[in-house]
Amino acid sequence: MADIKIPENIVDFIQYLLPERSSFFEKIEKECEKEYIPLVKPEVGQFLQVLLGIKQAKRILEIGTGIGYSALCMAMASRCEDRHITTIEIDKDRYERACSYFEEADVSSIITPYYGDANEIIPKLNDTFDFIFIDAAKGQYPEYFNKIWSLLEPGGVLVIDNVLLNGWVIDMYWPERRKKTMVCRVRDLLETLKDHSELLTSIIPLGDGVSVSVRKIE
Numbered sequence: 557m558a559d560i561k562i563p564e565n566i567v568d569f570i571q572y573l574l575p576e577r578s579s580f581f582e583k584i585e586k587e588c589e590k591e592y593i594p595l596v597k598p599e600v601g602q603f604l605q606v607l608l609g610i611k612q613a614k615r616i617l618e619i620g621t622g623i624g625y626s627a628l629c630m631a632m633a634s635r636c637e638d639r640h641i642t643t644i645e646i647d648k649d650r651y652e653r654a655c656s657y658f659e660e661a662d663v664s665s666i667i668t669p670y671y672g673d674a675n676e677i678i679p680k681l682n683d684t685f686d687f688i689f690i691d692a693a694k695g696q697y698p699e700y701f702n703k704i705w706s707l708l709e710p711g712g713v714l715v716i717d718n719v720l721l722n723g724w725v726i727d728m729y730w731p732e733r734r735k736k737t738m739v740c741r742v743r744d745l746l747e748t749l750k751d752h753s754e755l756l757t758s759i760i761p762l763g764d765g766v767s768v769s770v771r772k773i774e
C-alpha cells in the first residue's frame with residue numbers, strides 16, 4: 557500500500573498559518589534540511605508550545621534532542637516560572653550542537669541535556685515530570701514508554717511524535733524488510749495507549765502523527 561500523507565495543500569496552509577519564525581529557528585531548520593538531521597515539523601513545534609501553554613508544564617522530559625529544535629521550541633514557549641527541560645540524545649555530535657544552540661538562545665539555565673542512551677539514562681533520573689515528549693528511535697517506542705511510565709505524574713501529559721509513520725501502521729505495511737520491527741513496535745505502542753486504563757489518548761494527524769495522552773488523576 558502507498559504511503560498515506562496529509563494532502564500537501566493542507567500542510568502548506570497549516571504552515572502558512574504559523575506565526576513567522578525567528579531567523580534563529582530558520583537557521584536550525586535549514587541546517588537540519590541540509591544535513592538530513594531529523595526534527596519536528598514546525599507545526600508540531602507550535603503544537604508543543606500550545607500544549608505547554610495549556611498545561612503550564614514545569615518539569616519536562618524529552619527523549620531525542622536532535623540538535624535542539626524541539627527543546628528550544630519548548631524552552632522559548634510562553635515563559636513559565638520554574639520551567640525546566642531534561643533532554644536526552646544518543647548522538648554525540650548532535651548533543652554538542654544542541655548544547656551550543658541552548659547557549660546561543662540563552663536557555664542553558666533551564667535545560668539539562670544528557671548525552672547517552674535514553675534507555676540507560678531514564679532509569680537513573682530521580683525526578684518526575686508533568687510533560688514528556690518522545691521523539692527518538694521509533695523501534696524503541698514501547699521500551700521508552702515502559703521506562704517513562706513511573707516518571708509521568710498523575711495529570712501529566714505524554715506527547716509522542718511520528719506515531720502514524722506515513723500511514724504504515726494502519727495496514728501494517730513496511731516498504732523494506734528492515735522497517736518491519738519499527739512499524740510493529742509503533743503499532744504496539746498505539747495499542748498500549750488505546751487499552752491503557754490510566755491514560756486518555758488522542759491521535760492528531762499533524763506532521764507524521766502525534767499522540768497526546770493525559771495520565772488520569774485517580
Ligand SMILES: C[S@@+](CC[C@H](N)C(=O)[O-])C[C@H]1O[C@@H](n2cnc3c(N)ncnc32)[C@H](O)[C@@H]1O
Nearest residue numbers: 594595596620622625626645646673674692693
Ligand atoms: C527525530 S530526532 C529528534 C529531533 C528533535 N526532537 C527535534 O525536533 O529537534 C531523533 C533523535 O533521537 C536520537 N535517539 C535515537 N535513539 C536514542 C536513544 N536510545 N536515546 C537517546 N536518543 C536517541 C537520535 O540520535 C536523533 O537525534
